[in-house]
Amino acid sequence: MASPRLSVGLDIGGTKTLAVLLGDDGEVLAQSRLSTALGPVGVVDGAARAVQGVVRQAGVTLDAVTGVGVGVPGLVDAGAGTVRHAVNLGLDGAALDLSTLLSARLGGVGVGVENDLNVAAVGAAHLVEAEAGDRTPTDLAFLALGTGLAAGIVLDGRLRRGSHGAAGEIGHVPVDPAGPPCACGQRGCLELYASGSAVTALWPTATGRPAPVELFEAAAAGDPDALVARATYARAVAAAVRMLVLTVDVQHVVLGGGVSQLGQPLLDVVRDALVDESAASGFLRSLDLPGRVRLAPGRVAVGAVGAAVVGRGAVAHARDLAG
Numbered sequence: 001m002a003s004p005r006l007s008v009g010l011d012i013g014g015t016k017t018l019a020v021l022l023g024d025d026g027e028v029l030a031q032s033r034l035s036t037a038l039g040p041v042g043v044v045d046g047a048a049r050a051v052q053g054v055v056r057q058a059g060v061t062l063d064a065v066t067g068v069g070v071g072v073p074g075l076v077d078a079g080a081g082t083v084r085h086a087v088n089l090g091l092d093g094a095a096l097d098l099s100t101l102l103s104a105r106l107g108g109v110g111v112g113v114e115n116d117l118n119v120a121a122v123g124a125a126h127l128v129e130a131e132a133g134d135r136t137p138t139d140l141a142f143l144a145l146g147t148g149l150a151a152g153i154v155l156d157g158r159l160r161r162g163s164h165g166a167a168g169e170i171g172h173v174p175v176d177p178a179g180p181p182c183a184c185g186q187r188g189c190l191e192l193y194a195s196g197s198a199v200t201a202l203w204p205t206a207t208g209r210p211a212p213v214e215l216f217e218a219a220a221a222g223d224p225d226a227l228v229a230r231a232t233y234a235r236a237v238a239a240a241v242r243m244l245v246l247t248v249d250v251q252h253v254v255l256g257g258g259v260s261q262l263g264q265p266l267l268d269v270v271r272d273a274l275v276d277e278s279a280a281s282g283f284l285r286s287l288d289l290p291g292r293v294r295l296a297p298g299r300v301a302v303g304a305v306g307a308a309v310v311g312r313g314a315v316a317h318a319r320d321l322a323g
């Protein structure tokens with residue numbers, strides 16, 4: 001009997017590291033959550049511990065793992081397996097050879113490294129395909145509504161990074177040339193209206209809880225200012241969805257990032273905005289934008305699942321080089 005093809009995925013964030021063990025059929029066999037250790041030594045040590053922990057939890061050994069994938073925030077060179085400028089992880093401009101260092105700690109298993117947004121997109125595509133009950137490669141964008149705004153894009157089941165790694169950087173498409181200055185040097189970028197930070201600007205938190213939670217609570221309670229602010233925000237997210245569909249015609253736009261923790265109430269207002277904007281356009285109506293936007297499936301960590309899918313590819317790559 002062939003031994004099962006297991007892979008481990010890690011999603012290393014600034015405060016926590018999520019780990020999953022993915023089985024032969026792509027099912028999640030175990031998952032865990034640890035505090036992230038910072039700095040070059042901490043990141044490698046913490047990643048090795050997270051892999052060993054989730055493997056032990058599933059009652060298997062490292063020998064059964066054929067590949068490991070790691071999602072990290074920062075500038076990733078996926079081909080080289082390196083990361084730099086991951087400020088949240090205490091990594092500066094010097095490239096950390098995460099792939100080689102982690103592989104050495106794990107008995108030589110192949111390690112793939114990918115940007116955190118990209119692993120989330122790969123994970124969302126994997127889960128959407130599993131939910132649909134078939135493995136037809138999907139077209140999907142994972143729209144991260146966080147501190148910033150960007151999308152990870154999967155086309156025909158393959159991650160699309162772009163020729164300069166800038167695919168999906170729609171947060172810096174200017175939507176109002178007379179708008180406020182953006183950190184990127186332009187004015188009126190979409191990120192200033194549709195990111196999580198934009199919610200905080202629209203509706204500053206009064207109690208210290210996340211601004212999106214307070215805004216949506218106030219709107220649900222009928223506060224007229226909150227209703228206006230919520231509709232303004234929903235239109236901005238709808239603009240991001242429209243931009244993605246009209247550029248790459250993805251079947252699914254998955255809402256992710258911190259704001260997406262609002263869940264169904266967020267999805268409802270974004271769909272409403274898309275319906276409103278399609279009202280005068282038969283062209284837009286024919287594209288069914290409201291039907292394409294959705295939340296991430298299930299309650300598993302999409303980023304860690306995507307990293308585990310990347311980990312499988314790391315094996316294939318290593319074999320390609322060997323063969």
Ligand SMILES: [Zn+2]
Pocket residue numbers: 171172173182183184185186189191
């Ligand atoms: Zn910008």
